[in-house]
Amino acid sequence: MYTHIHRLTFLLALAWVIPALAADQRTGSLTITQPWSRATAPGAAIGAAYFEIVNAGAVDTLLRIESPIARQVEMHTSYTEGGTMRMRPVTSVDVPARGRVRFEPSGLHVMLIDLVRPLRKGDRFPxxxxxxxxxxxxxxxxxxxxxxxxxxxxxxxxx
Amino acid sequence: MTTTHRRQLPKASLLALGAAGLVAGASIALFWPRPSEFRLTVLPPGPVSPDFRLVDFDGQPRSLADYRGQVVVIFFGYTRCPDACPAALFKLAQVMKRLGPASAQVRVLLITLDPERDTPQLLKSYVTAFDPRFVGLSGTTAQIDHAAASFYVAHFKAPTSNDYYAIDHSTATYVIDAQGQRRLIGAMNTSIDDFAHDLKLLAGRLKQGASP
Incomplete structure (x- = not known):
């Protein structure tokens, strides 16, 4: 997928690795790696965010996500069923002991509902x-x- | 007698054989299912013709017939869609760039499945952020339902909280030829290359004035 832009993105990736790794956040046995989001069109009401949770310790549960970037933040999961993409809310996410959970497009994601401002490429938000x-x-x-x-x-x- | 008979028979049968061969050859050439020249999934014409009566983001009433003579690429989505819609539109924007001058024969339309929340202004700022040539269409719920049904697009409201709902929907991209016939269907994982290849084929025929 997208192999044609591969060479270019490889170079971009080099430029990204350092800031991306710097964005990793470790707390106790949990590491949240490379949280990212996607630029939104002007006026767009929603955004999405993704990351990976790596757990080096005992089982934990992600209860909720907060952010000043949106008036409402929910956890959703997308899945495809018979060619139809469906989306459902998720109340909590278990992070298995010595396991990992990935939030990614077409899967678990953070729904940023009613963005307070459009997301622009290169922006950062908590x-x-x-x-x-x-x-x-x-x-x-x-x-x-x-x-x-x-x-x-x-x-x-x-x- | 027998010799002439023998001479005539092969002659006649050779002729008949030759004629039969010609007919068979022509039939094979015409009707033999050739491997498709298209890379996207080729759709046979269905019992229901694709159609819509909607309104574009500038308030112009639009039907599929308005785009006759152009290759039309249609995605059904909504602006509050988390990743499938921006990914599909972003990809189509890349496809348009790849097409170069041929993109003049291609029209990309987003038909909203969320007419309640997607105002014309929001639709306009949303679709044109991907490519200024993209057009967003909306209408009444009944008009949207009718349009979706004619493309066999499934869509359902799915509440995720008290004041928010998502829309479950088909993520296919439909390609309609210049005669208004459903031709090709692309998926979320169809590459930019494959879209560009097929759209160029359809647009190229248009330019030469050949029948598709």
């Missing part, structure tokens, strides 16, 4: 993930290009 045991973990999401499905640092890593 997300606070509230865990049952680890408590609140604050991370910064980096806004990628409009329409991004795979962030530059994941290009070529196979989906």
């Amino acid at each position: 997300l606070t993930l509230v865990f049952q045991h680890a408590g609140p973990v604050r991370v910064e999401a980096i806004v990628q290009d409009l329409g991004t499905l795979i962030p530059p640092w994941r290009e070529g890593h196979g989906q």
Whole structure:
């Protein structure tokens, strides 16, 4: 997918790796890696955000997500059924012991409902993930290009 | 007698064989299912012709017939769609760039499945952010339902909280030829290359004035 822009994004990825890694947030046994979002069209009411939670310790549960970027923040999951993309709210997400949970397009995602401002490529905004045991973990999401499905640092890593 | 008979028979049968061969050859050439020259899924004409009577984001009434003579690419979505719609529109914007001059023969339309929340202004700022040539269409719920049904597009409101709902919908991209016939269907994972290849084929025929 998108192999034609691969060479270009490889170069971009190099430029992204350092700030992207810098955005990783570790709290106790939990690491939230590379939170990202997507630029929105002017006037668009919603945005989405993604990240990966890596758990080096015991099981924990992600209870909710907060962000000043939107008036309402929900966790949703998308899935395709018979050619139809469906979306359902998720009340909490279990993070297995020594396991990982990935929020990604067409899967689990953070729904930023009623954005307070449009998201522009390169912008950063805070997300606070509230865990049952680890408590609140604050991370910064980096806004990628409009329409991004795979962030530059994941290009070529196979989906 | 027998010799002439023998001479005549092969002659006649050769002629008949030749004629039969010609007919068979022509039939095969005409009707043999060739591997498709298109890379997207080719759709046979269905019992229901694709159509719509909607309003564009500038308030102009629009039907599919208004775009006759152009290759029309249609995606059904909504502006509050988290990733499928922006990904599809972004990809189509890349396809238009790839098409170069041939993109003049291609019209990309987003038909909203969320007429209640997608105001004309919002539709306009949304679709034109991907490509200034893209057009957004809306209408009454009944008009949208009719349009979706003629493309066999499924869509359902799915409340996610008290004051928010998502819309479950088909994520296919439809390609209508210059005669208004449903021709091709693309999926979320159809590449920019494959879209550009097929649209160029359809647009190229248009330019030469050949029948598609």
